[in-house]
Amino acid sequence: MRDPDEDLVRRVGAGDRRAAAEIVRRHLPRMVGLARRMLGDASEAEDVAQEVFLRVWKHAAAWKPGAAKFETWMHRVAMNLCLDRLRRVGRNGGDVPPDTVDGRASATRALDERQRRERVRDALQKLPERQRAALVLCYYQDRTNIEAAEILGVSVDALESLLSRARRTLKSALAAERADLLSGLETG
Amino acid sequence: MNEARFVELLGVYGADLVRWPDEDRGSAAAFLEIAPHRIKDIWESERTFDHLLALEKDGPASIALETQILSTVPSRRSLVGASSGRSLWSLPKWATGGALAASLALGFAAGYAGEPPRSAESDYASMLTISSSGAGSMYLTAMMADADPR
Numbered sequence: 001m002r003d004p005d006e007d008l009v010r011r012v013g014a015g016d017r018r019a020a021a022e023i024v025r026r027h028l029p030r031m032v033g034l035a036r037r038m039l040g041d042a043s044e045a046e047d048v049a050q051e052v053f054l055r056v057w058k059h060a061a062a063w064k065p066g067a068a069k070f071e072t073w074m075h076r077v078a079m080n081l082c083l084d085r086l087r088r089v090g091r092n093g094g095d096v097p098p099d100t101v102d103g104r105a106s107a108t109r110a111l112d113e114r115q116r117r118e119r120v121r122d123a124l125q126k127l128p129e130r131q132r133a134a135l136v137l138c139y140y141q142d143r144t145n146i147e148a149a150e151i152l153g154v155s156v157d158a159l160e161s162l163l164s165r166a167r168r169t170l171k172s173a174l175a176a177e178r179a180d181l182l183s184g185l186e187t188g
Numbered sequence: 189m190n191e192a193r194f195v196e197l198l199g200v201y202g203a204d205l206v207r208w209p210d211e212d213r214g215s216a217a218a219f220l221e222i223a224p225h226r227i228k229d230i231w232e233s234e235r236t237f238d239h240l241l242a243l244e245k246d247g248p249a250s251i252a253l254e255t256q257i258l259s260t261v262p263s264r265r266s267l268v269g270a271s272s273g274r275s276l277w278s279l280p281k282w283a284t285g286g287a288l289a290a291s292l293a294l295g296f297a298a299g300y301a302g303e304p305p306r307s308a309e310s311d312y313a314s315m316l317t318i319s320s321s322g323a324g325s326m327y328l329t330a331m332m333a334d335a336d337p338r
Contacts (some may be wrong), residue, residue: 007196015262015263017258017261017287020258020261024254024257024258027256028249028253029246029247029249030246030258032246032249032253033246034269037244042213046250046253049249049253049257050253050256050257050260053257053260054260057260057261057262069299090239113243113311114292116240116243117243120240120244121242121244122241124244138201138207139202139207139241140244142207142244144209145201145209145211160200163200163201164199164200167199167200167202167237168199168254170241171237174240177240178237183207
């Protein structure tokens, strides 16, 4: 299948500023989203997104449409920048499932959407980085299993194992929110 | 698709079959249609979990960030120079210098050839005009290419 960014990238490589604006509009939200979920910091996420686009400007002229889509390449660049930052400062989610005590304590009261979102965000940040990366790519960035495996440099089997563990860990961490959401759906 | 495989993939990719591997999606949809209630309950439970995860969705990127990124788009000139294969700027330094010297000498020659005697000021102006369309512009482009951080 033809890369949907192929023409745009070629025009960016030729110095077309309008094409550059279009490629930013098309991909910036996802790049920021990926970096924010991986790093847990909005400001750092914006730095990573800027760095990704600097690399787009640098490599667009030499880009050859091939096996990988341009968007997949952008995801790989963004993910590697995030993993580099996490390793540089020694930040990595714990290997122990996130504490669920707070969740159980709050299970009886209804959480509004904003609170639930914050809990999901916190739980994501506590995942080990490879599990988080797999989940972010497949769930939030809508990458296929093959693309996500390629971005992370692992086999599809290994990716599935990471995804499965990530979902199990999150289910445990978000048990209270899940129950709350279920009761909300039943009563609503 | 059997029950064990369906539940296994459900635990990996969640309830939205769009996220499932291409080769399993069709058979999973067909299986879900005729699956026993027990399996449908598991699928519903995963769907609720997907809803929970979906609360953490992307907002739009800030205009300030977009503007900042667009300010880093290089000029057409430097992009074209960088992408033109083996251009003058990719030659060894001695060859580049030779080409510049030859171009400059041609500029001098053209500036003086067949012209009536003129004042020093007009000769200088003529040199600038010729060199700005030849060696001068090449030199400036070369300097820009050298200054490019790439």
